[in-house]
Amino acid sequence: MTQLPQDAAGVTPTERPPALAAAMAGGVETDEGGTSLWTAALKRLVRNPSAIVGAVIVAAFLIVALLAPVLAPYRPSTTEWANQVTPSRLPAFSPQHPLGLDPFGSDLLTQLIYGARQSLIIGVVSTVLGLLGGALLGILAGAFGGWVDTLVMRLVDILLSIPSLLLAVSVAAIVGRRPESLMIAIAAAQVPVFARLLRGSMLKQRGQDYVLAATSLGLRRRSVVMGHVFPNSLGPVIVQATLILATAIIEVAALSYLGMGSPDPTVAEWGRMLVKAQERLESYPHLTILPGLCIAVTALGFTLLGEALREALDPKTRK
Amino acid sequence: MTTTYPGVDEASPGSRTPLLSVRDLRVTFGRRGQTGFRAVDGVSFDISPGEVIGLVGESGSGKSVTSMAIMGLLPTRGVRVEGEALYDGRNLLDLSQRELCRVRGSQLAMVFQDPMSSLNPVVTVGTQVTEVLHAHQKLSRADAKAEAIDLLRRCGIPDPGRRFGEYPHQLSGGMRQRALIATALACKPKLLICDEPTTALDVTIQAQVLELLAELVSSLGTAMVMITHDLGVVAGLCDRVNVMYAGRIVEQAPRRELFAHPRHRYTEGLLNSIPRLDGDRDEPLHPIPGTPRDTIGWEKACAFAPRCRHATDECLRPDLELRQLAPHHDVRCVHPAGAASSGATGGASAAGRSPEPPKERS
Numbered sequence: 001m002t003q004l005p006q007d008a009a010g011v012t013p014t015e016r017p018p019a020l021a022a023a024m025a026g027g028v029e030t031d032e033g034g035t036s037l038w039t040a041a042l043k044r045l046v047r048n049p050s051a052i053v054g055a056v057i058v059a060a061f062l063i064v065a066l067l068a069p070v071l072a073p074y075r076p077s078t079t080e081w082a083n084q085v086t087p088s089r090l091p092a093f094s095p096q097h098p099l100g101l102d103p104f105g106s107d108l109l110t111q112l113i114y115g116a117r118q119s120l121i122i123g124v125v126s127t128v129l130g131l132l133g134g135a136l137l138g139i140l141a142g143a144f145g146g147w148v149d150t151l152v153m154r155l156v157d158i159l160l161s162i163p164s165l166l167l168a169v170s171v172a173a174i175v176g177r178r179p180e181s182l183m184i185a186i187a188a189a190q191v192p193v194f195a196r197l198l199r200g201s202m203l204k205q206r207g208q209d210y211v212l213a214a215t216s217l218g219l220r221r222r223s224v225v226m227g228h229v230f231p232n233s234l235g236p237v238i239v240q241a242t243l244i245l246a247t248a249i250i251e252v253a254a255l256s257y258l259g260m261g262s263p264d265p266t267v268a269e270w271g272r273m274l275v276k277a278q279e280r281l282e283s284y285p286h287l288t289i290l291p292g293l294c295i296a297v298t299a300l301g302f303t304l305l306g307e308a309l310r311e312a313l314d315p316k317t318r319k
Numbered sequence: 320m321t322t323t324y325p326g327v328d329e330a331s332p333g334s335r336t337p338l339l340s341v342r343d344l345r346v347t348f349g350r351r352g353q354t355g356f357r358a359v360d361g362v363s364f365d366i367s368p369g370e371v372i373g374l375v376g377e378s379g380s381g382k383s384v385t386s387m388a389i390m391g392l393l394p395t396r397g398v399r400v401e402g403e404a405l406y407d408g409r410n411l412l413d414l415s416q417r418e419l420c421r422v423r424g425s426q427l428a429m430v431f432q433d434p435m436s437s438l439n440p441v442v443t444v445g446t447q448v449t450e451v452l453h454a455h456q457k458l459s460r461a462d463a464k465a466e467a468i469d470l471l472r473r474c475g476i477p478d479p480g481r482r483f484g485e486y487p488h489q490l491s492g493g494m495r496q497r498a499l500i501a502t503a504l505a506c507k508p509k510l511l512i513c514d515e516p517t518t519a520l521d522v523t524i525q526a527q528v529l530e531l532l533a534e535l536v537s538s539l540g541t542a543m544v545m546i547t548h549d550l551g552v553v554a555g556l557c558d559r560v561n562v563m564y565a566g567r568i569v570e571q572a573p574r575r576e577l578f579a580h581p582r583h584r585y586t587e588g589l590l591n592s593i594p595r596l597d598g599d600r601d602e603p604l605h606p607i608p609g610t611p612r613d614t615i616g617w618e619k620a621c622a623f624a625p626r627c628r629h630a631t632d633e634c635l636r637p638d639l640e641l642r643q644l645a646p647h648h649d650v651r652c653v654h655p656a657g658a659a660s661s662g663a664t665g666g667a668s669a670a671g672r673s674p675e676p677p678k679e680r681s
Binding site: 210213216218219221223231 | 390392416419420421422423424425428429431433436437438439440441442447450451454455499502503505506
């Protein structure tokens with residue numbers, strides 16, 4: 001006890017055992033600053049194996065798409081080896097062309113890498129567009145209620161009753177063959193999904209006690225809706241966006257397979273690669289399998305990540 | 320800390336101009352054209368500046384609906400609110416949404432029952448305090464933050480600088496209720512309505528929060544309406560007490576008077592139902608028989624009559640009046656307690672009515 005430092009002995013009114021005093025001086029371990037629900041969700045996310053798998057696939061896809069010019073062995077869509085291709089046979093795999101050539105004489109690996117870039121751009125842009133449009137309608141319906149809600153939701157119901165691919169094809173046909181038509185078409189098909197989801201989520205939040213409390217404190221309706229209801233409603237929407245990205249990537253492929261893709265024939269797209277390959281499906285199946293695999297694996301990655309995200313954010317599945 | 324309220328028992332509550340004067344408040348739930356359910360049925364009371372009044376009653380007696388109606392928080396559809404709530408010369412029940420927004424938070428504020436759900440989970444505690452400040456006062460960001468931290472400190476939150484940036488789920492229940500009180504008192508309202516602020520808390524925390532409320536209210540000069548079913552809360556805090564039953568006030572009295580001489584049979588029953596520490600341990604408890612659903616409409620009889628041991632045929636008078644039995648002590652009862660002889664005078668006028676026999680309840 002006499003070993004206690006002078007100041008500590010002076011401060012403590014009753015002399016404490018040194019261990020206890022040290023423990024008290026150390027205080028309780030606390031992490032600095034706030035951990036939001038999102039930070040907590042992220043912590044749960046990294047413990048989920050399927051989230052890791054999904055994240056790895058998505059990360060690989062992102063890296064390939066973003067670094068395409070660095071990773072690809074050649075420039076995209078050069079058909080300089082077209083003379084090596086005959087209607088009946090393609091040159092075999094070679095060190096110059098690890099995956100061989102496509103029927104138009106372009107390097108297949110290069111095409112696949114640049115295809116990732118195309119899928120990413122169109123997928124992300126269309127999902128963001130769809131999210132924005134859907135959020136706008138959803139907020140309108142969820143915040144005002146009443147006849148605005150009825151009007152918006154009936155409109156959304158009509159849009160939802162049309163199969164999304166059909167809707168996208170129609171929109172693409174209306175917009176015409178332009179580089180951005182695919183994005184607009186896919187976004188249009190996503191708008192009703194996001195609108196309905198956000199509206200439902202906001203309705204659920206609107207009945208919560210904290211909304212009543214915020215109202216009782218004299219906050220304006222706009223700040224209650226935008227500052228309290230909206231941020232709390234975003235969880236399911238973000239999860240849905242991840243899952244819809246997977247669908248969007250498949251739809252990009254589907255639409256370009258149907259000939260709705262970019263008007264520039266030299267732009268590499270996984271869907272269009274399938275079209276080019278289908279005539280040689282029997283003799284050279286790898287031409288079909290490889291782009292197909294790219295589409296499927298990328299979509300799987302986003303789905304795994306989205307599902308894991310939903311589990312991490314859903315309080316019911318927390319362990 | 321017990322705040323003393325000098326001369327509360329003597330001072331006439333109506334002598335000063337009341338801060339809020341609720342007159343004949345009626346709230347009916349139901350669709351238009353149908354006979355709805357009247358949750359609040361002609362409630363009147365006054366609150367003077369700085370006064371603490373209690374609104375006591377069991378579940379379903381209309382306490383919370385009364386407070387929600389005053390704050391204009393009831394939904395507009397399916398609810399009809401009649402009567403007056405005069406505040407500063409204006410009827411709060413007639414204000415537009417815009418005017419309500421200006422009054423709420425700055426003049427009137429409310430603390431809710433459940434601190435777990437009354438704070439927004441995705442917004443930091445600090446932001447929830449500062450946004451109230453920004454809504455009603457012109458303050459710079461830095462000033463608002465300083466003010467909010469000061470508020471949190473005064474509401475007894477340790478290390479308010481750190482708590483400012485934390486989210487509600489990182490705070491304990493008591494701490495959250497303190498944060499909620501900080502948001503309610505941020506703009507120094509003239510009137511604070513507390514809707515069972517301690518029901519969701521531990522008993523030890525309850526005492527702390529009540530103490531804090533009493534302290535803050537008296538230092539800010541804020542009047543307070545304490546809605547509770549806990550007579551202990553009332554005993555420690557309120558200057559005057561309104562006891563509600565089935566949507567009407569059945570007894571109004573200063574605190575001491577009410578606890579010393581409860582006159583309404585319902586109040587008496589409530590007080591008798593509290594087990595006594597010094598009582599015989601084997602003595603059975605004394606509950607009020609029945610449930611609040613065993614009721615007759617006030618338009619036919621005393622709504623408490625079906626559960627009252629002292630009910631007679633005379634209790635079947637429609638629309639019983641609040642009678643003043645003592646100075647500032649009003650009771651809505653035919654046979655008030657502690658007045659066996661005077662009860663006859665109340666019943667005399669009813670004698671000529673040839674009342675129907677009491678309805679049997681199934």
